[in-house]
Amino acid sequence: MRLSKFFLPTMKENPSEAQIASHRLMLRAGMIRQSSAGIYSWLPMGFKVLKNIERIVREEQDAAGCQELLMPTIQPADLWRQSGRYEDYGKEMLRIEDRHGRDMLYGPTNEEQITEIFGGSVRSYRDLPKLLYHIQWKFRDEVRPRFGIMRGREFLMKDAYSFDLTYEDSRRAYNKMFVSYLRTYDRMGLKAIPMAADTGPIGGDLSHEFIILAETGESEVFCHGDYLDFDVPDAGIDYEGDMQSIVDKWTSLYAATDEKHDADAYAAAVPEDKRINTRGIEVGHIFHFGSKYSEAMNAEVQDSDGNSVPLQMGSYGVGVSRLVGAIIEASHDDDGIIWPESVAPFKVGLINLRAGDEATDAACEDFYAKLQAANVEVLYDDTDERAGGKFAKMDLIGLPWQVVVGPRGLKNGIVELKSRATGEREEVSPEAALARLIG
């Protein structure tokens, strides 16, 4: 993509309404634009990151044996009356009356809806187990939306649901999702730590939040430092194999948000030099709730003896849009965003230091064409802005690699290759730079 053609309305000044780094940087880097309180449009740069995160979430759900479907955003209120949550949910639920006076709502989550779908379609234990998910916009009418897309009203969530015959099977599904979440966040360059959690309005007997550590996080967290060195299962993992030992390992040490924190237990369990007391951002939450919804909504199957039994269920959420902000909170500096390669909107920023100079233009065009031919995503700054402005903008938007091409370097047969994360600069031949970026 040529910057001269790209719709990228960046800002030089810090917007006054933004209190945290991710909100400030997303506005400045032209990623989002506010539509109304807590509701944002995703401009092309932000949209590309959102899609990259969504793709990783999808790949890891599919790898764990989840099947994707899509439930609508607008649900009938009657579904929620069946589960008893229609009144419970309070004012955070966006309630809507349609033209015929029917009570509807913008779904904040989908336990009721998926229970209706699955319970209405499946009759036998032979159709189990199943893991189903969707990635859909949700709405939560926050009383005071803030922090940009981190605590917005309209947000994109992946929510998966498991259906099993027995409690033991259902725990296996929970474990699969637990492990797939470790992989999901790891692929985004995040160290997410599972922490025992309250089940809140979802309900159930077992729940973990996945928390990434960031000083600007929304809640205080306390955990054992060894978690930071734990290995995450690799891509070849067999989800039909032993998940329990991985879950056991990842829940063996102390880790708690302030809600669940117990100072005495912490002091007893964690040596002083291993104690991490910082703040965290929730990027996922998984629940095992057994038959809570299936009993309320008569979602039953016949077991092998012909008895009707309620489905055992769990639900598993990842905050897809929130992750865009969470990654920035975990990875930025004073100059701007530092994207991990896996989610970066472009891998390379190509800077032409003298647009209009024949030799520089030709070298840039050649470099640009070769990266594109190799399917490396590149943003080419072909504008006539001054060099300082180009450097500042490229640092702000945080692409992993910058390639700086100018007439002086070209005379000596070199371009500059800069890593945004480390700040390291190298003078190399264009061929060597290409080999590094394509390889």
Add this chain to the structure above:
Amino acid sequence: MRLSKFFLPTMKENPSEAQIASHRLMLRAGMIRQSSAGIYSWLPMGFKVLKNIERIVREEQDAAGCQELLMPTIQPADLWRQSGRYEDYGKEMLRIEDRHGRDMLYGPTNEEQITEIFGGSVRSYRDLPKLLYHIQWKFRDEVRPRFGIMRGREFLMKDAYSFDLTYEDSRRAYNKMFVSYLRTYDRMGLKAIPMAADTGPIGGDLSHEFIILAETGESEVFCHGDYLDFDVPDAGIDYEGDMQSIVDKWTSLYAATDEKHDADAYAAAVPEDKRINTRGIEVGHIFHFGSKYSEAMNAEVQDSDGNSVPLQMGSYGVGVSRLVGAIIEASHDDDGIIWPESVAPFKVGLINLRAGDEATDAACEDFYAKLQAANVEVLYDDTDERAGGKFAKMDLIGLPWQVVVGPRGLKNGIVELKSRATGEREEVSPEAALARLIG
């Protein structure tokens, strides 16, 4: 995917509520499930088709130089008060009051929102031209939703918007979209004919609907039969090149929906043996409306002389979810759906005629593994249902190719390869079948 694991709740009987083929077949093939009137969940089989259509639309928008972004579903009413459409839209607009009593709505389209975004971000003619699009769920509170997802309330639409300095530039954008639409529908196996159209609530001076011919269509259409033989531009087309001659050709002959039909003009323009009088389904609609929204919303840029001028705009819609139904209306028979390969949920249905028989299982597993290794999407019916049920289900769901593997054929070294579209069956070796499906 193994059918024994796939969430595919098919129905043997015709559902009584479905009046047209696509609605009936989508329910029977386990593609959708109704949530409330005009609102559907997309089950895994339906979701795969929806995603395939979305992918083609996206690829063709990108090829034409459109940039993707994403606007939210919920918009503030004030935006629509600025354009004057808030009152005009009537009861089809789903109006919502949030917890603070602010008037919101579920967007039925996004002219106002994109005008606010673009007008608020861009100052100079140097930032033009731009083509922006998004693929987002929309809501239209139909008084009497019917025909399944063909006339639903919550629906997925691609809407693009063009921004230009002059009328002539803006017409060039219109032509680009016109041509890219020809390609988009052609890739889905559809013959879509552009017909001059009323501009309705969008407004403007120029508009075309893209209509596919189907006897179950919603409106009567009249057109010159030569359109069916016109060539569609190929993938290598240069969108910076001459689009006008293509548009001229595709608008040179008579084509009109009943709204615009003129019986005398039709009789004069079309020889009797070339007259096609049938019904049609609208699958796209493009509009040129100049400064209608930019003037109302003060979306201006400075031209090269420093004068502020309102942006020239157009908007370009494709009914993504509606296309799923439209393709079925255009391509089915008494036994079920006949998917064009480009949008099919799986390319191949592999039928094991004797699940449990060692040699048949082994041959099927081998075939299945080889197709997967070659990235050919395959649904493997590994269930123990009887053969007749398997054949009927495979015809119903309409995958382009069926491979039937049974113990008798295997003894002679053959499997049966069947084309769903033609019904032709061939007995070939497994290797020959693989070569045909992979090649």
